[in-house]
Amino acid sequence: MNACIITIGDELLQGFTRDKNSEWLSQRLIKYDVHVESKVTVPDEKSKIILILKRIISDQYDYVFITGGLGPTHDDITRISLQSYFEVSTEIIQEHHLRLIAWYQQRNINPPENLDSQSTILSGSTPIPNAVGSALGMAIKFQGVQIFILPGVPAEMTDMMENTVFPQYFQRSEIQRFITLKTMGKGESKIAEDIKDLIVQYQQDVKIAFLPHPTGVNIRLKQISNKQDLVRTVANRIVKRLNHLVYSLNDQTLEEVIGKLLRTSGLTISIAESCTGGWLAKRLTDNPGSSGYFLGSITAYHDNLKKTVLNIPENILKKYGAVSEQTARLMAESVSRLTGSSIGVSTTGISGPSGGTQIKPVGIVFIGISYNGHTSVNQFNFNMNRNLHREMTCTTALNMVRLLLLEKFSHTR
């Protein structure tokens, strides 16, 4: 089955608003074996909406999803455009209208002038309830194409899809089509070489694509044939081949993987950050339940804090500098001692854009890990912009923690 997504709204064409709706729809529809084959964004303009819709209908997709332009303001012209194109009348869903009026009365707010529009649907369409916002959605069949018309506010659209459209109009695919393996530590071409024979062996059934990004390479497997569970078999073979290079095959983030490893091993962690400025702690605590293993962090941005809170001796900072193997080592050890954590992690580097020297250029960073009386420090040079330098440092530190945990507790994987 295939689909086309039409998103409506000037703001999407001005580049300031990210089109999250079509990203979400594409990802979710795959689970129902519906493949999005085209996406179009049109302005809030009746003639353009009708022109595009006419073309899309003539393409005879199985499904068309339209989002945006259902609100009560003068800019919201999706309903009126469709009405004119389908040549139908409209009707008001009284039950929904009364609910909206009650909502405004309860809050002592004057309802907007156009409140009627929020309960208006095209004749011949089936209303799609909206538990999050005011506008009703619609499902309508036109020239053999099943069309869903939904609001542009992502929270409303996703709620309506999950609670009405998917359960009532779609069947979950029995075949798993996609698996994404997330890797870190090798480049795209190196990985491709390592699994070249598998790519060739399965090419009739499973397409393998490499998606490199600044901190790693995702390997996306797409099963194109209908053989049961094949994509999982291929994924498992790749994981076995690449071993610890793969950190996730269930869409888990690195911090989720580490969280699981820490919980299983019963260890705790704390962090001393300099250049990453709190980001590493932020990422660890993104994970619900992180209070079970994350004790805390010290962001010693100014050297004074390195001395007073982390007890780095002044002579070390003077002799080797704040950005040095020695300081990174002491930071990791100190924060672990201070918090009583099993593992202590440290970062100190120069993220730029300024602050570099000939000997220590912008991009340099030291990452330390202290565990069980042993501390190792690795030096890197992430010669990127400030933001990417910090992200790379965090991700690399997290990956080092993962590899340490796997090495020490490989049975817990």
Place this chain on the structure above:
Amino acid sequence: MNACIITIGDELLQGFTRDKNSEWLSQRLIKYDVHVESKVTVPDEKSKIILILKRIISDQYDYVFITGGLGPTHDDITRISLQSYFEVSTEIIQEHHLRLIAWYQQRNINPPENLDSQSTILSGSTPIPNAVGSALGMAIKFQGVQIFILPGVPAEMTDMMENTVFPQYFQRSEIQRFITLKTMGKGESKIAEDIKDLIVQYQQDVKIAFLPHPTGVNIRLKQISNKQDLVRTVANRIVKRLNHLVYSLNDQTLEEVIGKLLRTSGLTISIAESCTGGWLAKRLTDNPGSSGYFLGSITAYHDNLKKTVLNIPENILKKYGAVSEQTARLMAESVSRLTGSSIGVSTTGISGPSGGTQIKPVGIVFIGISYNGHTSVNQFNFNMNRNLHREMTCTTALNMVRLLLLEKFSHTR
């Protein structure tokens, strides 16, 4: 002038890869008075590419931008599709080809099989040099439409636009068309009421749109007439009316605004975080130059750190709890004392999904600010998901710092 953007690539339709190219192009083109009126995404499929292109050409946009599918692999079929649609031959730009070969030789890497393709352009087109990657871009005129064909890798595409396409094919607009005012502290409808008369007064010349998001409302002004500097006049009138509600009119982030205020006032800041887990420090240090005013932060996630590092008395934690006004107050005061900063900020709350109680439900948060011997603590209830709760807490804390600085040093604005 108007434009259409065609992005080519299966990965964009599967929802895993964000279409950053069209966002960037839309935003940048406005500065040249070119308005993107449609965006289409098509798969790596020759017949579909040709079908869409035919339609877009018939729409007679002034400009068409095509990105993606110029690489050397079998999936990259943009060039061959265009060749077939335009009915032209191709030629190889020898100079570029030799440069690519030299590049691979220098690095001792075998060039990909299809290296020729990277120097191949359509006959009749003008090559667009690529200093970042391997594929040449092309500029070609077809049935009166100026078409630019560019690689899909964002770093390559943006570099080629900035260094060749904009300087050679476009003139920077003399009229500033867009201004975005970022606000925090009031809802969309409240703000609309406050500036209703301005919206009406300028409606012929400047369109005013409200873009609410979880942590604030952006007001976007778009000048539609050609009156010199009008959009700036309207923006200034709105800022005067809304006063401190507006924190940025130059696309600055909240942390950049605070950074400027701190630098001007010569003050320093430090942070004691609990629920935000390092995120607040991370945001402050996103700003290059933050080492000039940000001293450091303590993420006291576990209560032990609140006691040992931040010296919160055990009886306070026992009597009032870690999530309380009293603890927030002592955290802000303590971190300011510990680091010697002028301002101390604290956050302590329950971001969820679990950990809430009847008295202190998920969503509750206390934010403390200590300055010059005076500490104020505000309580909020951000009843959202974990991620949004943390983001709202950070943004609210930053805004409180901004308002404090404006109040104490209003002459520095």
